[in-house]
Amino acid sequence: MPEAFQFELVSPERLLVSEQVEAVVIPGAEGEMTVMAHHAPVMTTIKPGVVTVKTAEGRAERYVVFGGFADIVPAGCTLLAESAVAVGDIDRADLARRIQEAREDVADAKDDETRSKAEQFLSQLTTLEGAILPA
Amino acid sequence: MPSLKDLRNRIASVKATQKITKAMQMVAAAKLRRAQEAAEAARPYSERMGAVLANITQAIGGGGEAPALMTGTGKDDVHLLVVCTAERGLCGGFNSQIARLARDHIRKLLADGKQVKIICVGKKGFDILRRDYAALILERVDLREVKTLGFVNADAIAKKVIQLFNEGGFDICTLFYSQFKSVISQIPTAQQIIPAGVPSAAAETTNGGNAVYEYEPEPGEILSDLIPRNISVQVFRALLENAAGEMGAKMSAMDNATRNAGDMINKLSITYNRQRQAQITKELIEIISGAEAL
Numbered sequence: 001m002p003e004a005f006q007f008e009l010v011s012p013e014r015l016l017v018s019e020q021v022e023a024v025v026i027p028g029a030e031g032e033m034t035v036m037a038h039h040a041p042v043m044t045t046i047k048p049g050v051v052t053v054k055t056a057e058g059r060a061e062r063y064v065v066f067g068g069f070a071d072i073v074p075a076g077c078t079l080l081a082e083s084a085v086a087v088g089d090i091d092r093a094d095l096a097r098r099i100q101e102a103r104e105d106v107a108d109a110k111d112d113e114t115r116s117k118a119e120q121f122l123s124q125l126t127t128l129e130g131a132i133l134p135a
Numbered sequence: 136m137p138s139l140k141d142l143r144n145r146i147a148s149v150k151a152t153q154k155i156t157k158a159m160q161m162v163a164a165a166k167l168r169r170a171q172e173a174a175e176a177a178r179p180y181s182e183r184m185g186a187v188l189a190n191i192t193q194a195i196g197g198g199g200e201a202p203a204l205m206t207g208t209g210k211d212d213v214h215l216l217v218v219c220t221a222e223r224g225l226c227g228g229f230n231s232q233i234a235r236l237a238r239d240h241i242r243k244l245l246a247d248g249k250q251v252k253i254i255c256v257g258k259k260g261f262d263i264l265r266r267d268y269a270a271l272i273l274e275r276v277d278l279r280e281v282k283t284l285g286f287v288n289a290d291a292i293a294k295k296v297i298q299l300f301n302e303g304g305f306d307i308c309t310l311f312y313s314q315f316k317s318v319i320s321q322i323p324t325a326q327q328i329i330p331a332g333v334p335s336a337a338a339e340t341t342n343g344g345n346a347v348y349e350y351e352p353e354p355g356e357i358l359s360d361l362i363p364r365n366i367s368v369q370v371f372r373a374l375l376e377n378a379a380g381e382m383g384a385k386m387s388a389m390d391n392a393t394r395n396a397g398d399m400i401n402k403l404s405i406t407y408n409r410q411r412q413a414q415i416t417k418e419l420i421e422i423i424s425g426a427e428a429l
Binding site: 008010011012013014015028029030040041042043044045069071078080082083 | 179181183187191285289347348349351356360364367371
């Protein structure tokens with residue numbers, strides 16, 4: 001049985017999770033990563049995606065996050081999400097609205113750099129939508 | 136001397152007012168609890184954000200790659216004031232206190248020959264500042280439709296501010312809001328948010344401050360993502376503190392009003408009773424002296 005460590009998921013509105021967990025899968029900006037106890041200190045931004053938490057009691061919980069960053073130290077992991085909800089509570093309309101906004105951003109982009117950024121964000125959102133909606 | 140009927144009407148109307156202020160006080164008390172909970176729930180995020188920010192600036196070591204939002208433009212000619220007040224009145228000196236602080240600040244800046252721009256959040260501050268500085272107000276953010284204050288509201292304000300900064304609209308941005316100390320005391324506060332200033336290294340003690348971090352992507356890139364977010368968080372905190380403060384101020388203002396109405400009812404009732412007694416006595420005297428005359 002893997003060792004447990006402290007994991008916290010915080011959104012600006014409230015503290016969603018603060019408990020002992022075995023492993024957390026984080027959608028990092030440069031690829032997904034699984035964090036376990038005694039992880040080397042890493043700080044990373046995260047992209048919109050699903051955070052999977054395996055608690056010390058063996059429950060698996062999934063949360064949808066929209067951007068933010070993670071602060072990982074050997075003693076624990078803190079995830080500061082811009083907005084986070086449990087997968088079960090996700091508001092479809094809200095997600096659709098975000099995708100719509102991202103599309104508008106792509107259309108409004110003035111130079112190549114902002115356009116490629118906006119397109120990347122849009123594709124992350126649509127992937128996320130595909131991942132959480134039962135096909 | 137008002138007649139008996141006038142007095143009766145007066146008492147009835149004061150009683151009605153008292154009922155309203157009493158109800159408003161209870162509503163404010165309920166809302167205060169919720170606002171306080173929201174403010175407390177938001178605290179962990181801003182605390183962690185501060186710790187992470189201190190950490191990362193340390194990693195960069197104050198090098199030249201810190202974004203302009205943090206270091207400023209190097210000038211202080213144009214000032215942007217974001218004045219956060221409540222949307223509604225009837226909360227004692229709450230709104231005017233914030234507005235007064237902002238106004239003193241504006242006067243000082245103008246006297247120093249600086250240029251001032253204002254963004255008003257909330258209707259009341261706008262109403263007060265419009266009287267003297269209508270020409271300086273860029274914009275008014277309306278939160279009246281907002282039922283529960285969300286991070287998105289603060290984010291929208293912060294985005295506007297940052298956009299203006301990137302366009303070179305101002306050099307220094309100061310946030311005015313009321314700090315929630317307790318139900319009876321709210322302290323109007325001015326807080327500079329741009330340039331953010333490098334957070335002190337005091338926060339490094341939190342979790343292994345001297346650990347060697349790996350950064351994904353580069354620290355500079357994370358920082359440029361983090362700083363705008365931090366500004367949103369600051370605005371969000373200000374809005375939440377304001378919301379709690381407004382309710383606190385409203386509660387004590389309405390408590391005072393209810394008590395005043397009670398005093399007034401007492402006084403009016405005494406006058407009413409005295410006058411009624413005087414009238415009865417007068418009538419008796421008339422009857423008796425009439426009977427004696429026979």
